[in-house]
Amino acid sequence: MKSQIFNKFDAEVTFKSSDGVLFAIHKRNLAQHTGGFPPEETCAGPEAIELSEESETLELLFQFVYPPDNPSLNEVPFTTLLKVAHAAEKYMVYIARSACRMFNLKSSDKEDLKSIVKYAAENSYTDIIDAAASLLVPEPLHSTIFCFTTELQTTWVNLNPLLHSSLSNLSSGFISRAMDSYST
Numbered sequence: 001m002k003s004q005i006f007n008k009f010d011a012e013v014t015f016k017s018s019d020g021v022l023f024a025i026h027k028r029n030l031a032q033h034t035g036g037f038p039p040e041e042t043c044a045g046p047e048a049i050e051l052s053e054e055s056e057t058l059e060l061l062f063q064f065v066y067p068p069d070n071p072s073l074n075e076v077p078f079t080t081l082l083k084v085a086h087a088a089e090k091y092m093v094y095i096a097r098s099a100c101r102m103f104n105l106k107s108s109d110k111e112d113l114k115s116i117v118k119y120a121a122e123n124s125y126t127d128i129i130d131a132a133a134s135l136l137v138p139e140p141l142h143s144t145i146f147c148f149t150t151e152l153q154t155t156w157v158n159l160n161p162l163l164h165s166s167l168s169n170l171s172s173g174f175i176s177r178a179m180d181s182y183s184t
Contacts (some may be wrong), residue, residue, distance in 0.1 A: 003055065006062050013037075021055035029065045036092035057083040064088070064096035073099055079111050080120065088132035089123055101125065108141060117147040 003023045011024035030037045049070045051058065061077035061084055073081060081100065087095035113132050127154075136144045 002061075003059060004057060014046075014048040014090060017052045017055040017057065017058050018050075018052055019054050021058070023055075023058055023062055025062060025065060033065045033067065033095060034091055036090060046165045053087050053118055056080060057087050060084045061091070061093055061096055062100065064093050067095060070095055070099065073102075078109070082112075082115055085093045101128065110136070111171065114144065114147045115146075121148050121152050 001021050003021055006023040006025060008024050008026065010026070012027045013030065014024050015023045015025060017023070054059070057080065060071055060076065060080070063069065073084075076084070082098065085100035087093070088100050113135055115134065116132040117129060120126075120132065133147075136147070
């Protein structure tokens with residue numbers, strides 16, 4: 001099955017989603033707007049390059065490879081947005097990375113916040129860690145510790161009692177400054 005949007009006859013590269021949808025993409029767009037797809041010389045040939053992402057994720061992601069017609073993320077469900085954010089990081093789709101960072105805090109669900117912190121920690125986005133982690137301070141330590149990378153877990157464990165006692169004094173940037181001081 002071919003993508004409804006990405007089925008251009010003159011596209012040089014075809015990607016295949018994990019659910020079997022084919023995406024025909026122009027090499028020049030990949031070269032200009034991404035840093036994580038294979039170089040042009042390795043994308044030659046009729047075979048589709050298999051990707052691990054589902055078609056729903058790739059449909060949104062590849063729209064960022066064709067500016068200025070980038071998709072609006074306002075109505076994208078959180079779980080889909082998180083998948084697109086991970087794929088944007090994996091394939092270094094520059095505009096998508098920025099767009100996903102702007103929209104990744106739109107959920108206030110505690111489980112979503114844990115996913116946001118984990119995403120931010122994996123990608124060293126301390127501003128996002130600050131914003132989301134401060135909302136997780138009241139949560140039990142055992143339910144939040146696995147949001148963080150191994151490097152940040154020790155800091156979170158050390159800070160958590162402090163954060164619980166000083167929740168009312170939290171200010172923007174407190175968590176990342178504290179993490180920096182504990183990690184040195």
